[in-house]
Amino acid sequence: MNIENYLTEAVRQAVEALYGPLGEEQLQLQKTRREFEGDYTLVTFPLLRKSRKSPEATAQEIGEYLTTHVPEIRSYNVIKGFLNLVLDASFWSGRFTELASDEHYGEAPATGRTIMIEYSSPNTNKPLHLGHIRNNLLGYSVAQILKANGHTVIKANLVNDRGIHICKSMLAWKLYGGGETPESSGMKGDHLVGKYYVEFDKHYKSQIKELMAAGQSEEEAKKNAPIMREAQEMLRKWEARDPEVYTLWETMNGWVYAGFDVTYKALGVDFDKVYYESQTYLLGKSLVEEGLKKGVFYRRPDNSVWIDLTSDGLDEKLLLRGDGTSVYMTQDLGTAYRRFEDNKLDDMIYVVGNEQNYHFQVLKLVLKKLGYAEWSDHITHLSYGMVELPEGKMKSREGTVVDADDLIADMVQTAREMSAELGKLDGCTEEEANAVSTMVGLGALKYFILKVDPKKTMLFDPRESIDFNGNTGPFIQYTHARICSVLRKAAESGVAVPAEIGSDVPLLAEEIDLIKTLTEYPATVKAAGENFAPSIIGAYVYDLAKQFNGYYHDHSILKEENAAVRGMRLALAQQVARVIRKGMSLLGIDVPERM
RNA sequence: GGUCCCGUAGCUCAGUUGGAUAGAGCAGCAGAUUUCUAAUCUGCCGGCCGCGCGUUCGAGCCGCGCCGGGAUCACCA
Numbered sequence: 001m002n003i004e005n006y007l008t009e010a011v012r013q014a015v016e017a018l019y020g021p022l023g024e025e026q027l028q029l030q031k032t033r034r035e036f037e038g039d040y041t042l043v044t045f046p047l048l049r050k051s052r053k054s055p056e057a058t059a060q061e062i063g064e065y066l067t068t069h070v071p072e073i074r075s076y077n078v079i080k081g082f083l084n085l086v087l088d089a090s091f092w093s094g095r096f097t098e099l100a101s102d103e104h105y106g107e108a109p110a111t112g113r114t115i116m117i118e119y120s121s122p123n124t125n126k127p128l129h130l131g132h133i134r135n136n137l138l139g140y141s142v143a144q145i146l147k148a149n150g151h152t153v154i155k156a157n158l159v160n161d162r163g164i165h166i167c168k169s170m171l172a173w174k175l176y177g178g179g180e181t182p183e184s185s186g187m188k189g190d191h192l193v194g195k196y197y198v199e200f201d202k203h204y205k206s207q208i209k210e211l212m213a214a215g216q217s218e219e220e221a222k223k224n225a226p227i228m229r230e231a232q233e234m235l236r237k238w239e240a241r242d243p244e245v246y247t248l249w250e251t252m253n254g255w256v257y258a259g260f261d262v263t264y265k266a267l268g269v270d271f272d273k274v275y276y277e278s279q280t281y282l283l284g285k286s287l288v289e290e291g292l293k294k295g296v297f298y299r300r301p302d303n304s305v306w307i308d309l310t311s312d313g314l315d316e317k318l319l320l321r322g323d324g325t326s327v328y329m330t331q332d333l334g335t336a337y338r339r340f341e342d343n344k345l346d347d348m349i350y351v352v353g354n355e356q357n358y359h360f361q362v363l364k365l366v367l368k369k370l371g372y373a374e375w376s377d378h379i380t381h382l383s384y385g386m387v388e389l390p391e392g393k394m395k396s397r398e399g400t401v402v403d404a405d406d407l408i409a410d411m412v413q414t415a416r417e418m419s420a421e422l423g424k425l426d427g428c429t430e431e432e433a434n435a436v437s438t439m440v441g442l443g444a445l446k447y448f449i450l451k452v453d454p455k456k457t458m459l460f461d462p463r464e465s466i467d468f469n470g471n472t473g474p475f476i477q478y479t480h481a482r483i484c485s486v487l488r489k490a491a492e493s494g495v496a497v498p499a500e501i502g503s504d505v506p507l508l509a510e511e512i513d514l515i516k517t518l519t520e521y522p523a524t525v526k527a528a529g530e531n532f533a534p535s536i537i538g539a540y541v542y543d544l545a546k547q548f549n550g551y552y553h554d555h556s557i558l559k560e561e562n563a564a565v566r567g568m569r570l571a572l573a574q575q576v577a578r579v580i581r582k583g584m585s586l587l588g589i590d591v592p593e594r595m
Numbered sequence: 596g597g598u599c600c601c602g603u604a605g606c607u608c609a610g611u612u613g614g615a616u617a618g619a620g621c622a623g624c625a626g627a628u629u630u631c632u633a634a635u636c637u638g639c640c641g642g643c644c645g646c647g648c649g650u651u652c653g654a655g656c657c658g659c660g661c662c663g664g665g666a667u668c669a670c671c672a
Contacts, residue, residue: 321670328672358667468634470620478634486631527611558631
């Protein structure tokens with residue numbers, strides 16, 4: 001039975017008995033804020049027209065009626081126009097028993113909807129950086145949250161494995177690499193390839209300089225630099241499947257994938273489907289034909305195909321080059337179409353940075369104009385803001401990018417040092433120390449990034465991110481570890497944790513607060529699912545941990561002599577730990593049992 | 596210039612869809628440990644929610660207009 005519905009119905013009956021029938025929107029029942037006495041609050045302002053009395057008098061009247069007619073409502077108080085209803089304490093022990101015995105607490109029943117979420121989508125010419133970390137963490141977490149909401153989720157990764165940028169690192173490796181491999185250099189594959197991407201840029205720049213010194217304009221120099229011409233030639237050869245180029249491409253991409261796998265594994269993210277652009281970049285041309293036939297697109301004299309979106313407040317957009325080759329938009333139209341067809345998707349979510357807002361605006365609009373509104377309306381661009389550093393934006397040219405692997409290693413290392421300093425690792429095996437440091441270091445990183453609303457540009461301050469106090473992942477993990485410690489000690493001394501709380505066990509106000517927070521978990525998961533916002537889960541879990549930590553600090557559990565009260569507190573602690581675990585797993589954060 | 600996003604405490608951020616006296620953390624100040632984990636807890640200090648007008652019983656939230664910051668408007672992906 002849903003408590004909100006039950007109470008709303010009771011209140012409706014009360015109001016209608018007093019003032020006659022009323023419309024849907026006039027009943028506003030909400031949780032009472034913590035600083036007031038009560039559990040649920042009725043806002044009476046919308047009812048004044050019916051009651052024709054002052055807010056206070058109206059609240060008074062309804063409160064009186066409810067306390068005499070509804071057994072669960074013990075008392076009420078009125079503050080201004082707000083009617084605070086106080087439920088009987090035994091009611092909350094009942095609610096607690098319900099949630100404790102629900103094995104799938106916080107997991108919605110299957111909806112039958114299938115949702116694909118595409119995230120990560122790296123280029124294979126350089127290693128992942130901090131921006132990718134936000135992308136990956138968001139994508140994975142949103143996938144987890146949608147699963148908890150009962151949807152079938154397909155996690156997809158579209159690897160950008162072809163194009164001129166890939167040829168650049170291939171060419172630089174061929175020219176200057178001397179046959180270097182990940183094995184021979186001891187470098188991670190993606191870092192090795194990234195090194196040659198930088199190498200290309202270096203030579204390219206010096207060639208431009210030379211040409212300009214020889215009298216060419218900057219524009220000419222950029223076009224004429226031999227190394228650039230060679231890279232373009234390489235791309236042509238690749239498209240013609242030249243065996244030598246193709247083999248090199250396969251080899252170097254293989255190195256990159258091996259490197260990415262390590263990073264993905266460290267981040268704890270994974271995928272159900274991996275698409276490669278080299279296999280999908282020809283898609284979408286038939287849609288262009290279709291658009292031309294329908295008169296939605298038009299052809300310019302140079303044979304290129306465009307759509308005019310000026311009447312929608314946008315610009316004209318190229319869809320196919322004059323030579324018949326695809327552009328980004330062509331491919332995305334094609335892959336979107338194919339994905340909906342192949343997987344019978346109900347929704348498609350793209351986790352892509354906000355610098356591509358315009359692209360997705362156009363994508364959806366074009367599909368709509370082609371007549372596919374019934375599914376293009378189910379495309380969501382989960383747009384996230386840039387990650388900035390205290391020094392400003394990350395720029396690869398200026399070497400201010402934060403490498404993903406380095407950052408992860410730093411976080412784990414810092415976690416380890418701090419643990420060691422506090423003596424937390426005493427008596428641990430090397431393996432245990434590693435496991436805990438990894439969980440804590442990554443917990444800090446993940447929570448720090450996910451607690452921020454995705455839309456917003458966020459500041460990543462390395463010093464602050466490794467702070468383990470306050471609103472941080474490690475604080476939540478710590479709270480969990482403490483609870484586990486209590487439960488362990490209870491088990492050791494043979495004290496059982498009861499499955500439910502007897503209705504006669506006296507509950508403190510803090511304990512009722514804690515139960516209330518526990519009952520809000522499913523609604524929180526739902527809200528996070530509707531808004532694609534892991535930050536909502538983060539705020540909830542932190543609040544729960546904080547509440548418990550405060551409570552737990554002032555009230556002993558194991559030393560409580562009254563067996564019923566002790567049992568109640570143990571049961572409460574156990575559920576808090578369980579909900580922390582559930583919430584954190586939606587963020588992709590592991591929770592240690594000791595730390 | 597067009598389109599989109601952001602603006603809340605010194606700093607980093609919440610604010611559950613329009614409700615009560617706007618919340619956390621960090622930083623600063625003052626305290627708490629014979630204790631089940633002090634990676635903790637308690638208290639204090641700190642606010643024209645960018646500005647103005649409007650909508651209504653009620654606006655940080657909705658509408659309009661400004662101001663400030665960012666992204667984007669490529670035959671790159």
